[in-house]
Amino acid sequence: MFSHAPVMINESLDSLMLNKSGAYLDCTFGLGGHSKEILKRLDSRGSLSAIDQDQAVLKYANKIQDPRFKFQYSKFSKIGELFLNKKFDGIFFDLGVSSLQLDDASRGFSFQRNGKLDMRMDQTNKISALDWINKAKEQEIADIFYYLGEERKSRLFAKRLVERRKNKLIESTEELAAIAFAGKKYANSKKHPATNIFRAIRIFINNELEEIKKALIASIDLLQDKGRLVVISFHSMEDRIVKNFLKGKIENKEIENSLKIIGKIIKPSQEEIIINARSRSAILRVGEKLNG
Ligand SMILES: C[S@@+](CC[C@H](N)C(=O)[O-])C[C@H]1O[C@@H](n2cnc3c(N)ncnc32)[C@H](O)[C@@H]1O
Secondary structure, eight states: OOOOOOTTHHHHHHHHOSOTTOEEEESOOTTSHHHHHHHHHOOTTOEEEEEESOGGGHHHHHTOOOTTEEEEEOOGGGHHHHTTTOOEEEEEEEOSOOHHHHSOGGGOOOTTSOOBOOOOSSTTSSOOHHHHHHHSOHHHHHHHHHHHHOOTTHHHHHHHHHHHHHHSOOOBHHHHHHHHHTTOOOOTTSOOTTHHHHHHHHHHHTTHHHHHHHHHHHHHHHEEEEEEEEEEEOSHHHHHHHHHHHTTEETTEEOOOOEEEOSOOBOOOHHHHHHOGGGTTOEEEEEEEOOO
């Protein structure tokens, strides 16, 4: 069994839950940390729907035996169709990967645990990281490293990758990490040189940025007037999408502004960062649906 320390649990749920008897949607169930706390805070009339695209979370969702709770296995870009005609008092996103994915070497997400490369959050997706990095063109790989990983050495790393795979398929997380590592000393205290390329491949394989945009747009119709949208993001690209969306923009295009920004961004406390290092890059933003 894996465990995942839920990030900014009080900060996020204090912003999300203004009505104890309300209906809520957790779009990123993971190991259920936030969902379980939402259920604790709800009274008997409240309800919680939760989704996740990772089948591995099913056994954790099935453990919650509570008539107010319903889990569905789905991508969050589909919430519009999944919850047609339903209205929520709050919709919550805790973006990124869970410990269930990162800590399990067989899911192939992490350079800290050697395993067969994979990185699919939804194991039914056709293309894994292993398939892609062994087939994609050098230029495409360099672009993904640059645009999705913000990696300054994108071209060099793409070139090395293509050279190495000529002799042998790149199959493990260790072999991929070595592309960025080559010849360098790496102190554990520093950011690992493969961090950006792992993140870039993960975002690409899971189509993460498109998923977020679609889900944010769909969430508007699913919110009651004055319903809350609460999003925790973990890197600048995710956060930029959320920030712009709250200002009424998607990809620099103005959309109808249906949300009011609530408060300033919230970051984890120093105490939380010490206990849970994974929280350190988290940014919480809150919007409220304007009266329609
Ligand atoms: C950071 S974890 C959530 C952790 C959770 N809040 C907890 O406390 O246990 C993010 C989860 O969102 C899921 N996820 C990411 N993108 C998704 C998408 N497009 N559709 C559905 N679930 C997604 C991942 O599979 C992962 O389980």
